Amino acid sequence: MQYQATVTIEQKAGMLDPEGTTAKRALGHLGYAVESVKTAKKYEIVLEAESAEVAKQKVDEMCQKLIANPIIHNYTIELKELN
Amino acid sequence: MKIAIIQFGGTNCDMDVLHVLKDVVGVDAETVWYKEENLTGFDGVVVPGGFSYGDYLRAGAIAARTPIMDSVKKIAAEGKPVLGICNGFQILTEARLLEGALTTNEYPKFRCHWTNLRVETANTPFTSKFRKGEVIRLPIAHMEGKFYTEEPTLAELDENDQVVFRYVDEKGRATDKANPNGSLENIAGIVNASRNVLGLMPHPERASEAILGSDEGRKIFESMADYITENF
Numbered sequence: 001m002q003y004q005a006t007v008t009i010e011q012k013a014g015m016l017d018p019e020g021t022t023a024k025r026a027l028g029h030l031g032y033a034v035e036s037v038k039t040a041k042k043y044e045i046v047l048e049a050e051s052a053e054v055a056k057q058k059v060d061e062m063c064q065k066l067i068a069n070p071i072i073h074n075y076t077i078e079l080k081e082l083n
Numbered sequence: 084m085k086i087a088i089i090q091f092g093g094t095n096c097d098m099d100v101l102h103v104l105k106d107v108v109g110v111d112a113e114t115v116w117y118k119e120e121n122l123t124g125f126d127g128v129v130v131p132g133g134f135s136y137g138d139y140l141r142a143g144a145i146a147a148r149t150p151i152m153d154s155v156k157k158i159a160a161e162g163k164p165v166l167g168i169c170n171g172f173q174i175l176t177e178a179r180l181l182e183g184a185l186t187t188n189e190y191p192k193f194r195c196h197w198t199n200l201r202v203e204t205a206n207t208p209f210t211s212k213f214r215k216g217e218v219i220r221l222p223i224a225h226m227e228g229k230f231y232t233e234e235p236t237l238a239e240l241d242e243n244d245q246v247v248f249r250y251v252d253e254k255g256r257a258t259d260k261a262n263p264n265g266s267l268e269n270i271a272g273i274v275n276a277s278r279n280v281l282g283l284m285p286h287p288e289r290a291s292e293a294i295l296g297s298d299e300g301r302k303i304f305e306s307m308a309d310y311i312t313e314n315f
C-alpha cells in the first residue's frame with residue numbers, strides 16, 4: 001500500500017522564531033492585528049508500507065533520525081492512503 | 084602524528100586549516116573526502132567550516148549522517164581529539180558528539196566580524212596553552228550560531244566545566260551586547276563530557292598568524308598537537 005505522510009516541523013515552545021516575529025510586525029504595518037505568527041516546515045513523504053501503522057512508525061523513525069532535531073523541534077505526522 | 088581534515092560537499096575552510104596545521108604549526112595533516120570511510124592512521128580530526136550540503140534541512144544535518152562520521156565517532160571514542168569549527172560545530176551537535184543545537188541567530192542575519200572570547204577552561208586538549216580567564220580575539224562568520232539546549236543539560240555543561248569559550252566584551256564581561264547571536268549564556272564553544280571533542284563557532288584558523296589581525300587561534304591547534312604527541 002502506498003501512503004503519503006505530511007510531516008510538520010515546528011520549533012519547540014520558548015524558542016525564537018525570527019521569521020514569524022517579522023511577519024507579525026509586517027502584518028501590523030498592513031493594518032492586521034494578529035496575536036502571533038509561527039512558521040513551520042512541511043515535508044510530504046510518499047512511501048510503501050504494509051499498513052498505516054507501519055508507515056507511521058517508519059516516518060516517525062525518519063523524523064527522529066533526520067527530518068527533525070528533537071532538541072529544538074516538535075513534529076506531527078498526518079498520514080493518508082494513496083490510490 | 085597525522086590529523087585528518089574532513090571535506091564534505093560545501094566545506095570551504097578546509098584549505099585554511101590545512102595551511103595552519105602544516106605551515107604554521109608544523110604538523111602533518113591531510114584532507115579526507117567524506118566518501119572515505121576509514122580514518123585508520125589518523126590521530127586527530129578537524130571538521131572545518133563551510134556550508135555542507137547547502138545547509139539543507141538544518142545546518143550540518145546531512146553531513147552528520149554521512150558514513151565518515153561513524154569513523155569520526157570511533158576516533159572520538161578512542162580519546163583522540165576532534166575539533167569542529169563553525170559548520171563543523173553544527174555537524175558535531177547534529178551527530179550527537181556534542182550537546183545542544185546551533186539555531187538561527189537571534190537577529191537572523193549572517194554575521195561576519197571579530198569577537199572577543201573568554202577562555203573558560205584550560206583543562207581541555209585544545210586550550211592547554213591558554214590561561215583560564217584569558218580574553219582572545221577570533222572572527223565569526225555564521226547565520227546559525229545561536230547555541231541552544233534544554234535544562235538540565237545547560238546546567239550540566241556549567242557544572243562539568245564543559246563550556247570552553249564565551250562571547251565577552253573587551254573587558255571580559257559576558258554581556259548581551261557582546262553576544263553576537265543570542266547564544267544561551269554567551270556560549271561560543273563546548274567540549275563533550277570526556278573533553279576530547281570541541282566545537283566552537285568562531286574561526287581559529289582565520290586568526291593563527293599576526294598578519295591576519297590575530298594569531299591567538301593558533302594556540303588551539305598547538306594545544307591539540309601537543310596533546311596528540313603526549314598521548315598517542
